Amino acid sequence: MTAILDTVLQREKDESFTDYHIRLFKNKDTYRIDTKTIAALLNKDQGTNYDESKWRKDFKQYERWNDYIMSKNLDEEILKKYEEVRLQSEKEKIRTRDQKREYRKSIANQARFEKIKDDVVQAIVNLESKRPLRFTFPLPAAAAEKHGLALFSDWHFGMEIDNRINKFNKEIFDERVEHLTNKVIEYGKKNHVSTLHVANLGDLIGGLIHISTRVQANEDAVEQIKYVSETLAEVLAMLASEFQEIKFYNVAGNHGRLSPSKNDVGIKENFEYLINWYLEARLRDIKNISIEPEQDGFIPAKINNQEVVFVHGHYDRVDQCVTRLPQLLGYIPSYIFGGHIHHNYEKEYGSTTVVVNGALVGADDYAMQGRFGTKPSQKFMVFDDDGVEATYIIRFKNEN
Secondary structure, three states: OHHHHHHHOOOOOOOOHHHHHHHHHHOHHHHOOOHHHHHHHHHHHHOOOOOHHHHHHHHHHHHHHHHHHHHHOOOHHHHHHHHHHHHHHHHHHHHHHHHHHHHHHHHHHHHHHHHHHHHHHHHHHHHHHHOOOOOOOOOOOOOOOEEEEEEEOOOOEOEOEEOOOOEEOHHHHHHHHHHHHHHHHHHHHHOOEEEEEEEEOOOOEOOOOOHHHHHHEOOOHHHHHHHHHHHHHHHHHHHHOOOOEEEEEEOOOOOOEOOOOOOOOOOOOEHHHHHHHHHHHHOOOOOOEEEEOOEOOEEEEEEOOEEEEEEOOOOOOOOOHHHHHHHHHOOOOOEEEEOOOOOOEEEEEOOEEEEEOOOOOOOOHHHHHOOOOOOOEEEEEEEEOOEEEEEEEEEOOOOO
16 A cells, blocks of 8 residues: 555656645645655655755645636636746746856855965965075166066966977976076066066966866876976066066966866856965065056056057957057057967057067877967067067977
């Protein structure tokens, strides 16, 4: 008898959930079950956790409307309208449930990011006693003051590449950064630069956003950000020993975001925002370095007397940023500097020149699949009172 009853209490193969709901309440005395048992059965069927009052009230509404409809013998059009209202109510419940799930996901991402920040700060404390930065304050500039700009972008540390035209790994990364630093010092001294602007335009780590990136990564994202942050700290300390003033700008790229899906995270949920925290702590005793924060994916700045904007490029198509960014800024910048597309590019658009930096990483799997023959490079630029006086392309030899 119990087995038969258990079968009756289950939803039948071709039975709609509404029919199942009504049947249980109509036959609860026959089935010898109470409303709490019915609620448990309905919740189990739908994967929900509503209390019994919700299901009981829904059934009461059915009884009320059913009696009304039957008594008035309403036509099919009204019945259809009633069903639409009921469906809309169900949709709203699902939307509310989804919103709560997305909110919980956002809170989890924020908590994870705060934990990573704490780990990075602890790593700095441990490192400082073992590996102090080398720094001596530079001598005053003898010649007329000029401003220099070093563009760093698309380093993609953590990736290992070995294809027909490019090889890249941790050792080659270190060699290229050392070469880059030496060239920035050489060109800066040659042009009598006293104020050096250093702009990180993003994607210094390989991250975890693409399957090909994750396959090529030899370290996880947290270790990647620690390593490039310390590399940047050492580079900036060396540059601060050579130039009177260093202004550092940090724009986060797309490879640093916490989730492979860009819809799962906000702008600020990005590993590359840890770079500023790291550098502020690591470089706090070097007084001729200032760090300019990013907000909303770009940094407006002034080099000599030129208004400039630093972006990564994933939010800013080259041919559109010259019209959209001025709308946000309220003025027309002289230069917009970006990265992201992994090749050198420079073009004038009226009053604004768009300058795109190369990629230190060189050609990866994506470039090879698309037959893009990009060469590893970065840029150094010299500014006089009229704007860019000279541009140097700092190239790196391909190992293959």
